[in-house]
């Protein structure tokens with residue numbers, strides 16, 4: 099037992115959650131009916147916590163291509179990209195992603211987590227510096243531990259703090275790599291990329307943007323925040339995932355930097371793991387085509403996000419700072435957040451419970467992700483349910499009295 103003693107605080111917290119009747123791991127997805135509906139704990143449920151931004155998990159063409167790929171190439175590659183795991187499909191997907199982003203190069207990884215792990219831990223070494231946002235995703239933090247570069251954190255979304263920290267390193271030799279995210283996965287806020295680019299230029303640093311939650315969501319062509327902000331030229335590396343808008347699993351990095359391909363022989367999380375199965379590659383290529391050719395999905399996603407965000411805000415909830423597809427309702431108290439979340443699930447709405455230490459400022463909140471596949475009824479059902487339960491819990495004011503009659 100002693101080897102697990104270090105987890106006693108975590109175990110105690112988890113026990114307390116279970117005793118409150120709200121074990122997050124007791125939520126069972128008995129069935130998935132569509133991109134936005136399932137059967138959860140035996141009840142038909144609207145899904146508001148799945149990152150399925152474009153609603154492509156049941157896309158018929160992608161499913162057919164996946165099945166066909168299994169028939170033609172089998173269920174798995176059983177090998178690494180640098181051994182027997184680079185099929186034509188992997189290379190095609192890399193070309194198509196590079197083309198989509200207008201970049202020269204692309205590497206595909208087995209997850210987005212590994213894309214960050216690989217790129218960040220390899221690009222900067224012990225004589226360089228890694229400069230990350232304090233609210234970075236776990237994969238960016240883990241990458242900083244796998245690599246050898248000293249790590250400097252700047253205050254979340256704060257260009258002045260970033261500049262201050264880079265100024266301190268001005269005369270220190272070595273390269274500096276700044277890492278930011280397009281849309282932040284917890285509160286749904288976006289990075290001030292224009293200001294970050296000014297700072298990057300001033301100090302001659304490199305900039306990487308993780309567009310995991312913004313690919314397919316932001317920008318005229320769906321390339322993400324850098325596209326929307328018009329700063330793509332100044333973003334040296336874009337990292338992303340297939341597990342959200344592209345509805346499968348995997349990750350990538352695109353760049354136009356000369357010599358990029360040497361990373362295939364240097365990035366350990368790329369080299370020492372099996373490559374993606376052909377079925378995943380096939381559905382991802384199909385989803386990327388849909389992302390490119392059906393901008394109406396993005397338009398619908400934006401409209402849905404605004405409808406949901408404004409509905410919750412108008413009801414009196416404290417929501418995140420921007421109307422993006424990730425909508426956070428901030429509750430602060432862990433017990434209240436947990437009970438609220440459980441009640442919503444019991445009533446047929448699934449969303450994510452976000453608790454410290456995974457949350458910014460140790461707050462507790464409910465995190466929803468809106469999909470292009472939601473219709474107005476799904477969204478209005480969710481707003482009405484959250485409003486009713488929120489009032490019952492005393493979290494938001496009761497309805498204004500109706501003086502109209």
Ligand code: PMP
Pocket residue numbers: 209210211212214235237279283308310311339340341347348349
């Ligand atoms: N970056 C960010 C910002 C994320 O939110 C996530 C997943 N939640 C990842 C990377 C990792 O993506 P994947 O699921 O493909 O491992």
